[in-house]
Amino acid sequence: MASFGALLVVVGLMCPTAEALDNGLALKPTMGWLHWERFTCNTDCDTDPRNCISEQLYMQMADVMVKEGWKEAGYEYVCIDDCWPSHKRDAKGRLQADPNRFPGGIKKLADYIHSKGLKLGIYADVGKNTCAGYPGSLGYYETDAQTFADWDVDLLKFDGCFMERTLIAEGYMNMSKALNKTGRSILYSCEWPLYEWAIKQPNYTAIREYCNHWRNFNDIFDSWSSLKTILEWTASNQKIIVPAAGPGGWNDPDMLVIGNFGLSHDQQQSQMALWAIMAAPLLMSNDLRDICPRSKELLQNRMIIAINQDPLGQQGYHTARLMDFDVWERPLFGNRLAIAIMNRQELGGPRRFPISAVPGWKICVPQCNVTQILPQYKELGVQSHQKELVLSVNPTGTTLLTVTPLSSNLRKLHWNNTAVQKEHTLL
Ligand code: GLA
Numbered sequence: 001m002a003s004f005g006a007l008l009v010v011v012g013l014m015c016p017t018a019e020a021l022d023n024g025l026a027l028k029p030t031m032g033w034l035h036w037e038r039f040t041c042n043t044d045c046d047t048d049p050r051n052c053i054s055e056q057l058y059m060q061m062a063d064v065m066v067k068e069g070w071k072e073a074g075y076e077y078v079c080i081d082d083c084w085p086s087h088k089r090d091a092k093g094r095l096q097a098d099p100n101r102f103p104g105g106i107k108k109l110a111d112y113i114h115s116k117g118l119k120l121g122i123y124a125d126v127g128k129n130t131c132a133g134y135p136g137s138l139g140y141y142e143t144d145a146q147t148f149a150d151w152d153v154d155l156l157k158f159d160g161c162f163m164e165r166t167l168i169a170e171g172y173m174n175m176s177k178a179l180n181k182t183g184r185s186i187l188y189s190c191e192w193p194l195y196e197w198a199i200k201q202p203n204y205t206a207i208r209e210y211c212n213h214w215r216n217f218n219d220i221f222d223s224w225s226s227l228k229t230i231l232e233w234t235a236s237n238q239k240i241i242v243p244a245a246g247p248g249g250w251n252d253p254d255m256l257v258i259g260n261f262g263l264s265h266d267q268q269q270s271q272m273a274l275w276a277i278m279a280a281p282l283l284m285s286n287d288l289r290d291i292c293p294r295s296k297e298l299l300q301n302r303m304i305i306a307i308n309q310d311p312l313g314q315q316g317y318h319t320a321r322l323m324d325f326d327v328w329e330r331p332l333f334g335n336r337l338a339i340a341i342m343n344r345q346e347l348g349g350p351r352r353f354p355i356s357a358v359p360g361w362k363i364c365v366p367q368c369n370v371t372q373i374l375p376q377y378k379e380l381g382v383q384s385h386q387k388e389l390v391l392s393v394n395p396t397g398t399t400l401l402t403v404t405p406l407s408s409n410l411r412k413l414h415w416n417n418t419a420v421q422k423e424h425t426l427l
Helices: 006-014 054-069 105-115 141-150 164-181 191-196 204-212 223-236 237-244 267-278 293-299 302-308 359-364 408-417
Strands: 032-034 078-079 119-125 155-160 187-190 213-215 248-251 282-284 317-322 324-330 335-341 351-354 367-374 376-382 390-393 400-405
Touching: 032 119, 032 293, 054 078, 054 105, 078 155, 078 248, 078 335, 105 302, 141 164, 141 187, 141 376, 155 164, 164 191, 164 324, 187 204, 191 204, 191 213, 204 248, 223 317, 237 248, 237 317, 267 293, 267 302, 267 324, 267 335, 267 367, 267 400, 302 367, 302 400, 317 359, 324 359, 335 351, 335 390, 359 367, 359 400, 390 400
Parallel strands: 032 078, 032 282, 078 119, 119 155, 155 187, 187 213, 213 248
Antiparallel strands: 317 324, 324 335, 335 400, 351 390, 367 376, 367 400
């Protein structure tokens, strides 16, 4: 194992130049569960008690997270989205939870979630109202930040509806300062760039200084077409957004919808693989009380989670589009590389893709150890750069691999590259 000091040096070298929000949080992409995509703004607890936005929903999700291995896999935050508050602030101007749906109040819910060893997230909005029309925080940033701190909340998702676009940046910065002022560690999840793109290119250096992660693009839906637009947007804007990501601050392509209704199993594998490559927060929005074993296994896949949480903290890039395949690559700690090859064709059967077409395969001169993680785990062993390894990728599916250059190559590369290093013992 690498020493902690060596780790710090490498992480330090790879860090984006901009400072991250200095609250010690999100050193790796956040993992947890968020209600929005699956449960939306269902407030009808009379006719649909099991699926409405109520304290029970989060308590049940937390119970399952502990019992069914989610917590052990790393999923930690149980997050409330829109539609939790009462339509009116209290006499002191504070937000309050809807009394019928949250009879115990948020503090009691936080205590419950904490008793399970998990963390609680809440939702508010930088503007006059939330997107679903509940009270927004405009004019109340300090009050609301203090209220959330008093309730022992651990994460705030801060939305951007009903706000003058020219004031978005200032609003998000002010809420960040207000959270900091409470003295409680509250992870700050922003939608600042998503709303600011409408008027100009956001300043990602500033965003990274104030937020722990940030949504850039439209809300995810439970469909392959929605996923495709998110990937397209990310690839088209990667030069702007990828350098901003690193320990403490991440690009957020929105929730994982694995385990719902709209994606085939291959498409679910594509989402998991690409969210790992993108160093994305892994916030599932599904019903953990009722999820099929294959989706569960995929979401709990330790090897994919390890790529997502890799200590180097370097977000991956889209590196090629060839023969209607998309290639994405992410450098990992220890000179390793994760490679995702997605078959974009929505016609026919599995198609063959030669690994030599992956731009990063050049690190495998003369040899790499290759592990296939998706569509199923398979050690492909030592592969020489010359020998043609051909992969098979299902339509809309993804083959996910890690490649590790054999240490003898590294030694050789170093020897060849710098005469000075010949004086030293390498690796
Ligand atoms: C916006 C956000 C979503 C969700 C809804 C809630 O659309 O982008 O993630 O929070 O608001 O109303």
